[in-house]
Amino acid sequence: MILSHKIRLSPTLGQTAYFWQACGVSRFAYNWALSEWEKLHSKNEKVNGRILKKKFNAIKKKEYPWSREVHRDCTARSFDDIQAAFSAFFRRIKRKDKPGYPTFKKKGRSKDSFYIANDQFEIHGRKIRIPSLGWVGMREDLRFKGKIMSATVSRTADYWFVSVTVDTKVSSKPPKTKGVVGVDLGISAFATLSNGRKIKHSERMGRVEGGIMRSQQSLSRKQKGSSNRRKAIVRLARKHYKLACLRSDTIHKATVDLVDNYSVIVIEDLNVKGMLRNRRLSRSISSQGWFEFRRQLEYKCRMYGRKLVVADRWFPSTKTCSSCGQVRKIGLSERTYKCECGLEIDRDLNAARNLQQLGATCPDVMPVETGALAGAFSGETIVCEAGTNHMKLGRSLSQAFESRRPPT
DSSP states (O other), X not given: OEEEEEEEEEOOHHHHHXXXXXXXXXXXXXXXHHHHHHHHHHTTOOOOHHHHHHHHXXXXXXXXXXXXXXXXXXXXXXXXXXXXXXXXXXXXXXXXXXXXXXOOOOTTXXXXXXXXXXXXXXXXXXXXXXXXXXXXXXXXXXXXXXXXXEEEEXXXXXXXXXXXXXXXXXXXXXXXXXXXXXXXXXXXXXXXXXXXXXXXXXXHHHHHHHHHHHHXXXXXXXXXXXXXXXXXXXXHHHHHHHHHHHHHHHHXXXXXXXXXXXXXXXXXXXXXXHHTTOTTTHHHHHTTOHHHHHHHHHHHHHHHTOEEEEEOTTOOTTTBOTTTOOBOOOOTTOOEEEOTTSOEEEHHXXXXXHHXXXXXXXXXXXXXXXXXXXXXXXXXXXXXXXXXXXXXXXXXXXXXXXXXXXXX
């Protein structure tokens, strides 16, 4: 399995200057390749990343001699990236999705990074040797053992990181319990489990978000192009980075806890894009990190051999009574689910229990690959699609509810 470990670096001032230069050369090569692609395409000439790379290498010594002051991998990878960008662009057009034409990278706005091939660097303890630069300190040791594939140096705020990709072996381990757990994602609590446990984000997130608002107000008062404005941008970026770390910490701990304790995990296929249209809740929804939660849960379930059940987005987990199976409308302001059968329960807990009961009916459904990591791992993910598996599971769930319904 190929995994990446992102480690913060501790560069000197001279090494930081090299990082900036390498990122600039990499960005220039990408923008040059995009410009040349458009020119050759307008002339109906054959164009791809390999042709552009050969053309750039032929002229860079004469026209761009400063590009040779950094390692060659900084420019070589840019042509692979432009090829991948256009391949994805044409693939989206074929699927009739939103095309998303490749755009030029802007200094200070696009993510600064540069690539290093696996045979060009080495790691010893908490040090990494970067070609044309030397040894750079790392804040921690490399976590994974195995064949090192590549490394990418990138910047977040004014911090520098190296992401090391390793081809490693991961041995599956049995869960502490072989039960089924339903997970309902929400806003008041990040996640509610069917056993009644609630997972919440760190309380520090609220304070950091307040600091971000104050930093944005301070930035808006600074004169464009001034040194104070550049300093304010760095302060704001640091707070955004801190907020992202707090969110990521909660999600990692929650997903690890789920795969450690349960063999079957049931979640919903949420239409997050549609939910963001609610202007009152869009900010709270976007700050939760639901997509990242599902992404991590998918690859960790495949790592450790767990079964992930993704309920169809039309499955009425919130509207259905987890005791008798009756379906009724419930407003967003109603935080307690009240049923005619006498059940009064927290709406998120009720939804989580319905997801748990749905997962108990899923062993006979054929597994399919899904998600951003489809085909990358050999785990098992079950998707309850509308009109097919969803109807089959819906009937099974209704029959289970009918058998438990009290006599009238």
